[in-house]
Structure formats: C-alpha cells, structure tokens
Amino acid sequence: MNLTSTNFYISVEQLNNLAISSIQGLTPALEWDENEHNFAILDCFEQSLRKSRRLLLAIDEQVELLTEEGVILSQHVKPNTRFVAEFEEGPVKKALADLSPLRALLTIASGTMKTGTLILTDDEEKTCARAKLQKLIPANGKAVVLVTPQGLRGYDQALSDLTTYIRTHGGTPLTAGNLYRMIDHSCVNYVSKPAIEIHPEETVFDTATNLIATYLPVVRANEYGVIHDLDTEFLHDYRVSLRKIRSVLSLLKGAYDVNQTLQLKMRFSALMAPTGALRDLDVYLLEQASFYTLVPHTMHAGLDAMFSLIADRRMEEQARLAAHLKTHRYKKEIKALVKLFSKKHKLKPGPNSSRASHDLACELIWKRYRKICRLAATINVATPDEEIHALRIECKKLRYLMEFFGIIFPQELFDSILKSLKQLQDSLGLFNDCSVQQLSLQSFVDGLSDEQHRFIITQSVGSLITILHQRQFAEREKIMNAFAHFSSDRIQRSFRTLCQNKKEL
C-alpha cells in the first residue's frame, strides 16, 4: 500500500533536472503515460480552496481534491457541474462542505494533463520510492507539474530522501505557495472585505478617500461575474461595496465639500439603482427551498408556478443588467470615479476634512450607539414595523462605522462589541426579511395580471404570508432581548472605553 505525504508543485525544467543525478544512492527515472486528459483547476472567486491550502482538479469526469494533509480524494462528477451542492454524494463533496453554497466553482486554469511517475530504484532496480506526477499544460499560462511522493512500505528512508530532494530542488509544497500564480502571474486574489490601514493621525479626508479607493476595485472586480452570471454573490458583493462607499460619504460627514458630497452620493446611487430588481429576484430564488418547507404540500403547485415566473423574470433582469454594465456610459462613469479617488486632486476638502479620523470615529460611534440605545428603550410588542426597520438601519450604519475604523481600535474589546452587535443584527435581519418578504410577495401577487396560474399562486402565497407573519412575530421577542443585551451596562462600558479619548463622553 502507498503512503501519501506532502504534495509539491514544480516547473517542468526543474522536474527534469531532478531526474538527472542520483538521490542518496538511488537512481531517479521519469516515466510518462501516453494518454492525455483534460484538466481544470477549480476554485471559488475568493479562492477559498487555495486559501485553505487545498487544490481541486477536474480531470475528465473525475474531481480530485488534494487536502491540506496531503490526502487525495476523488469522485465522479457530471460535466458542467458548477456548484458543490450539485455534486453527487462522495468524499470530495463531503470535504467541500465548508465552502459557501452560494459560490460557483470557477475555472482558474484548464488545458491538458499528462500523468507520470518519478521512480527511485536501488542497485537491484527495486523501486524504493515514487512520486505521482501530473503535468498540467494550461491553454493559457505556464505548465507546471504536481508531485505527490508516495512511499513504499519498509522504505521510509527513501521516501524522506525523495521528499527532501524535491523540496530542495525547486519543489514548493502545495500548502505553502501559490500554484495559481505560478501558472498565471496575473491571477489576482479577490478579497470582498479588504483590510484597510488607518493611521491614528490620519485625516478624515484621507481615510474617506482610502476607504472609497479600496472599495471601488471590489465593485469593479465583480462586474465580470455579474455580466456572465457566474453566481449570485457577485452582484451581492457589487452592491455591498457600493453601499459601503455611499456610507462613507454619508457617515464621515464633511470629509468633502458639501456640494461634491451631494453629487457623489447621487452618482453612486445611480450606479446602485439598476441592480435592485435583480437582487430582489435572486433573494426570492435563494429562499425557494425554504419557502417550500414553510407551506403544506398542497400549496407546492402554486409555488412551482410562482418560481417559474420569477426565474423567467430573473433571466430578463439579468440580461438587462449585463447589457447595462457593458455600455460605454457605465464604463466611462465607473472609470471616472476610480480616477477621481485614486488621483485625489479633484476631490474638494470639506469642513471636517483635516480632523483626525480617529477622533471623528470615536465621536460618531459613540453618538450612534447612544442613539440606538435610546430608540431601543422604547421597543415593545406593539412597536410598529417601521420603527424596528429604522433601528435596523441605525445598527447597519454603526456596523459600517465600526468596520471602517475597526483597525484603529484595540482588537479584543472591539471584537466583543462587534459580536453583540452582530447578534442583534441577525435578529433584526430575520425580522426584516419576514416583513419585506410579506410585502413583496403581496405586491408580486398584486402585479400578476391575467397570467396563467394566478389563482393557485395567490392561494400558495397567502399561506406563505401567514407563516411569515407568525415568524416575524416570534422574532420580535428575540429582538427585544438582543437589544436589552446590547444596551446593558457591560456593553455600554465597553463602548465608553472604546471611545474614551473623547473627554466629553
């Protein structure tokens, strides 16, 4: 039986050099199979697999996962499978359970693959160690060989000699390097929430500009995925980044000249506007499975009819947005904004622009927190939905503020407050989802003209709305509890400490 160890990758030249001279008295030889296979390296847009030190290869109709521990798992997969959820049950699917179910597997590189073996033999020509070779020859990029040393029982020394030799002669452990970069130098690393460095002395103007200049590339990075409809997260990240930019403009008041701020807000809102409809439809479809579990079987036919209508509309809406993102007008606008925030000289300083951003942050966070506590104190079972909705918006603003400035606060304290805020937001989010869904389901039904299935759709949606209403009611109590915690003495003290260098607190 073969014992697996570390996996490496190495350039073709270096591999050939490896096989030239003897390795600790053993003779190396390279053997290549005749057959060629198709391969593709798969990963999510954020490269979650690479970052968790794994490699997913599609080879013909198989998928092979090299785990961080160096184990190779494999299973059959149907062609054109794009989501892990679509995999048939198997060891690879099981090992990929931690990936976001919303993220599609994208092709990082693809081409042909040759398999082979590096063999070390002794003076009797007995094999003492081997390495499985997979030469990846991408259609675009540099060829690279994956090397998986495989020991033979009783020849531990030879295996360790081989492994050391590979390591010292150009082999990079898969878990240590960036294979994607080796294949394609321009392979970029996408981060949806880039870390932003803010120096304590930095001015509000600089901080605002840095934040926006950092989020704009995130917006741009997601365009391709939205246009090609790779998965729904592209649009989501696209919108979140735009929303953060708008928040910078509205929360960091006075960073820029009042008029310019107003104009910028309008420009970013204009970018946001055409994306809303598609996102709403995405959310419906993502909720699809859960809607089915909420209503009895007899109501499923109505949901079928509704979701098939929604899917049609989504297709239209997606095509519309994709076309919009490809227009000259859109490209010109987004490029102009990128330029504005990277060149900076056309940004006009506002009343707060030269203040230290740390001071402003403390002030804003403290004010916002106090405001939330005040509002929260009035919440009871009878509070209208709109007031809870308003609270949710306040919490969101606080969350953005904290995220923008997180880096300048002491980590531990900050994390504990953020955790409490997140809990509150989760409840508020659920509450809001229920309420928004009820409204939008209602308006969906109202908007049905003489469409077929109108009757059964209305019936099913009616049943769904009733259940969502009950849920929303139940969530209310949780929100009250979460608020009670959030405005407790302990959290209040923490906020005070966090913002303490403002003397007037």
Next chain:
Amino acid sequence: MQIVACYSNKGGVGKTATTVNLAYAFAASGRNTLLCDLDPQGASGFYFRIKPSQKLTEARFFEDAERFVKSIRGSDYDNLDILPANMNFRDFDIFLSHMKDTRSRLKKALKAVKNDYDVVLLDCPPNISILSENVFRAADAIVIPVIPTTLSQRTFEQLLEFFQQHDLSTKRIHAFFSMVQGAKTLHGEMIVELTRNYPKQIMAAKIPFASEIERMGITRAPVLATTPNSPAGKAYQALFDELIERI
C-alpha cells in the same frame, strides 16, 4: 482475511513461481495482499528484487509485532507487500496464530499502519514436516503444485493420508499440475489418472513448462507482470481465476 499456502513436500516443483504469480494476481484484482516468503532461500523476495533484511535474521522478532510490521516491504506493484524470508520455525508458528487472531498484537500493529491484508500468501519451504500441521490448520486454502510424474503422485497421496490421519479437511486442498510438458506422454497419462482419482482436489488449470517462467530469474518480476499474454501468463491467470472460484 484469507491465508493461502503454497505447499509441497518436494522442492523444485514450482511453489515459488506459483506463489509469486498468484500474489501478483490477487493484488491486481484489488485485494490488499501480503506474500510471506517462508523459504530460507528467499526466492520470492528475489523475484521482487527485495534485499533480505538484516532485522529478519534476528531471533524471535515475532514477539515484537511492530518490528514484524516494520520488516514488511512494499513491492513495485499496487496492493502487494512482501515479508522477506528468514523466519525460524518457531516464529512461523507464532506468526500463523497471530495472523488468525483479530485481537493479536500483530493485527493491531497492521491496523495501526492502515494495512490489514485481505490475503496472505505463504511460500512454504519444503520439508516443514514438524510444522506442516499448523500450516494446514491455519490456511484457508492449500495450493499444491504436482508435477505429473509417479514420484509426485506418491507425494501427493502421502499428503492426503496425512490430512485424513490428522482429521484435517481435504476440502481445502487445491492441487494443480505444474511444469506440464505436453510432449511427454507420461505426463498426459498421469494427469488423466490423478484427475480421475481425486476429482475434488485437482483443479483444471495447468501450468505448462515454459521458458518465461524460467526467465523470471532474469526479469525478476512475475510472469503476469511482464508477459501476461504468454501461454504461461494465461495459465497463471486461469489458475488464479479458478482458485478464487473455489475459495
């Protein structure tokens, strides 16, 4: 797990050649296989280019299960490991009993390296009379090469008598004709006679006298690995196919 012993009281009848090829066939069929070279001459190991291990000559190493596991060597083929030669009779006896006992330290040591075996093949040395009985009791199948000559017939019949005297079931005996030379009329006559007398014990597959098998000393690899389509290769494959049908 099954233990398959290749046994004959006589030397030079093709035990080692058979064990080596059967072991290869078992492994190639996907079974995790261990070939134990019990012959002090170490011929099985030789065919797999494995150097006799120093450790193995140390007395009573079987009392130390981990050291036993350490002396196992991977062959060049998937699923096939070799335990090189040089085990004294006492060790051999302990080895057999441990192999059969799922709770033994030996089994645990094998499991610890994720390598319990589906099949263990024993390449027995000739004249292990003192221990024959233990081999016969431990093995699930005893494969016996018989050269179709009068002398071999006598040896084979002696073995059957031994089984009967010791209350051992002859059902586990799987004999076959080895080194068969088609041209020799004596071979033909002996085959007909023995098959008629012992229809239950004698298999249909026959291994011809073949140069490929002699050449194993030079190629140092099983015939099934080097020339699977030669008459000898096909004969070993047929022997394997028939054997797994029977056990």
